[in-house]
Amino acid sequence: MRRVLLPVLAVALLVAGAAPATAGTEAVSFVQVVEKEWSLVMSRTSVRAGRVTIEAVNFGTDAHDLVLQSKAKGSKPVRFKQMDPRGRTERTLRLPAGRYALWCSLPGHKAKGMKATLSVRG
Amino acid sequence: MAEIPRYSGPFGVPQAERLLWRAGFGPRRGEAAQLAKLGLDGAVLSLTRPAGEKWVGPPPRDEKGRRLAPGDAYGHDHLWWLDRMVRTSRPLVERMTLNWHDWFATSNSGVGSQQLMMAQNRLLRRFSLGSFRKLLIAITANPAMLLWLSGIDNRKDAPNENYGRELMELFTLGEGNGYTERDVREQARALTGWTSTWKRGKGRTDFRFDPKRHDPGMKVIFGKKGTFSWRDSVALTLRHPKHPPFFVEKLWSYFVPEPPSATTRAGLEALYRASFEVRPVLEAILRHPALYTGPRMVKPPVVYTAGLLRGLGRGVDTRSWVWLSENAGQRLFYPPNVAGWDDERWLDTNSFHGRWGIANTALEKFTLGDKNSKNVKVPNDPEAIVKGALALLGNPTIRPETRKELLAFARGSLAGATGWKAEAYPPLVANAVRQLLAVSPDLQTC
Numbered sequence: 001m002r003r004v005l006l007p008v009l010a011v012a013l014l015v016a017g018a019a020p021a022t023a024g025t026e027a028v029s030f031v032q033v034v035e036k037e038w039s040l041v042m043s044r045t046s047v048r049a050g051r052v053t054i055e056a057v058n059f060g061t062d063a064h065d066l067v068l069q070s071k072a073k074g075s076k077p078v079r080f081k082q083m084d085p086r087g088r089t090e091r092t093l094r095l096p097a098g099r100y101a102l103w104c105s106l107p108g109h110k111a112k113g114m115k116a117t118l119s120v121r122g
Numbered sequence: 123m124a125e126i127p128r129y130s131g132p133f134g135v136p137q138a139e140r141l142l143w144r145a146g147f148g149p150r151r152g153e154a155a156q157l158a159k160l161g162l163d164g165a166v167l168s169l170t171r172p173a174g175e176k177w178v179g180p181p182p183r184d185e186k187g188r189r190l191a192p193g194d195a196y197g198h199d200h201l202w203w204l205d206r207m208v209r210t211s212r213p214l215v216e217r218m219t220l221n222w223h224d225w226f227a228t229s230n231s232g233v234g235s236q237q238l239m240m241a242q243n244r245l246l247r248r249f250s251l252g253s254f255r256k257l258l259i260a261i262t263a264n265p266a267m268l269l270w271l272s273g274i275d276n277r278k279d280a281p282n283e284n285y286g287r288e289l290m291e292l293f294t295l296g297e298g299n300g301y302t303e304r305d306v307r308e309q310a311r312a313l314t315g316w317t318s319t320w321k322r323g324k325g326r327t328d329f330r331f332d333p334k335r336h337d338p339g340m341k342v343i344f345g346k347k348g349t350f351s352w353r354d355s356v357a358l359t360l361r362h363p364k365h366p367p368f369f370v371e372k373l374w375s376y377f378v379p380e381p382p383s384a385t386t387r388a389g390l391e392a393l394y395r396a397s398f399e400v401r402p403v404l405e406a407i408l409r410h411p412a413l414y415t416g417p418r419m420v421k422p423p424v425v426y427t428a429g430l431l432r433g434l435g436r437g438v439d440t441r442s443w444v445w446l447s448e449n450a451g452q453r454l455f456y457p458p459n460v461a462g463w464d465d466e467r468w469l470d471t472n473s474f475h476g477r478w479g480i481a482n483t484a485l486e487k488f489t490l491g492d493k494n495s496k497n498v499k500v501p502n503d504p505e506a507i508v509k510g511a512l513a514l515l516g517n518p519t520i521r522p523e524t525r526k527e528l529l530a531f532a533r534g535s536l537a538g539a540t541g542w543k544a545e546a547y548p549p550l551v552a553n554a555v556r557q558l559l560a561v562s563p564d565l566q567t568c
Binding site: 027031034041044059088090116 | 191193194195196231234324
């Protein structure tokens with residue numbers, strides 16, 4: 001039962017967009033997202049599809065968080081935990097090719113400019 | 123030209139060790155003996171005019187076995203540079219890069235981009251042994267520096283004095299040394315004109331000089347009148363009579379803990395004034411008797427760490443080095459302020475605790491008596507234990523009194539080791555002796 005469910009779950013997550021990645025020997029790309037009032041700056045705006053470690057760092061004086069969501073239809077957002085100033089959080093995800101929106105979901109922060117788009121190449 | 127004294131005493135392993143620590147990150151196993159064979163001149167030239175880079179040792183990884191992404195992952199910047207210090211075959215190039223990082227102290231806390239900090243690091247390395255004039259021009263226009271000291275906000279209708287002030291106070295002349303507040307204001311005007319483009323998601327890019335933002339008006343700097351530009355600002359500062367003494371004293375202080383004599387100072391100043399080249403001044407400092415006969419210096423935390431790893435033959439394989447180094451007072455790419463690190467604080471009660479942690483982590487892969495080393499037999503012999511600890515750390519030269527203390531500790535700890543203790547205690551004592559040796563004054567200083 002478990003053997004059947006896992007591939008199904010993996011396919012479902014890929015269809016939906018970003019999926020948590022399991023550790024392995026596959027190379028991993030890194031993107032650092034520096035957040036502060038009121039910007040969200042990525043260390044690179046484009047990465048290869050596959051395992052990607054997204055690391056958010058809070059260089060601001062307020063708390064911030066990060067949400068990543070594929071711009072493909074039906075995708076679900078991936079939420080990173082909220083960070084205090086000088087805080088840091090990271091998640092390693094399996095990202096298929098496409099465009100991904102990133103933003104801080106704390107009230108008003110996105111509207112003030114804390115948003116960006118990451119391009120994932122196939 | 124005043125004659126600069128040259129060291130003429132014996133040049134053996136202890137002198138070669140000191141040279142490798144002051145002008146690098148300490149010797150690998152056997153390296154000091156090899157260097158000693160070259161004699162003083164050969165040894166100095168091998169450092170100041172090195173062959174191409176040849177990395178020695180395993181490539182760096184973080185604790186998850188991942189390759190480093192110095193521009194994209196927290197702490198990987200620190201690990202990436204630490205790895206260069208550990209594996210380099212051009213230690214003075216790397217050490218001078220570190221010295222320039224302290225001299226032009228730029229912190230990512232104000233820059234907010236590891237990519238830009240890496241670019242600055244490459245710049246510092248490119249000019250590590252070359253022309254200070256070219257380095258000063260390049261650093262003035264460097265994006266990380268433009269962000270850190272507000273060069274990017276310095277425009278003709280709103281001059282910002284930040285860079286102009288530090289250019290004189292910290293980089294070229296010294297605090298209040300030959301300039302006035304008016305010079306600061308006029309320097310700021312000369313330095314106007316830098317800008318960049320803001321792109322959502324990318325931040326500031328395309329750093330450039332925009333003549334429209336520059337103040338082309340008449341200025342008076344150091345009593346000279348002209349429509350000075352940012353390049354003139356740098357040139358005027360370098361030609362200031364107070365600059366060579368400042369430069370010489372500051373550069374000297376990275377290698378020798380006591381100020382140079384008047385004769386030495388005059389000789390080094392003349393050498394520097396001739397071309398603004400760093401290499402000839404470095405060569406004179408590295409051949410100077412004060413380096414070999416003067417008091418010891420405290421190793422900066424990253425130098426201490428890199429040296430331990432070089433001695434042990436261990437590569438960079440954990441992100442722990444980031445917080446350990448921070449605890450000891452030196453996080454690379456994050457100097458505490460624009461004046462750089464305060465080396466008076468390298469060995470206080472707080473940072474010493476950090477150094478203890480560094481030694482402990484460096485040695486943990488070599489721990490005796492655990493499941494990874496159960497086949498290693500440690501003799502119940504204090505002499506052998508001390509000898510083994512020295513061998514593990516690359517056989518550094520230590521004072522007889524340090525050896526005596528280590529032996530006394532090992533003897534005392536093994537005194538009651540009979541019966542089952544005769545086998546169980548020696549590995550534990552050996553681990554403790556290694557730690558005590560690694561944190562001894564002999565290894566904390568050089």
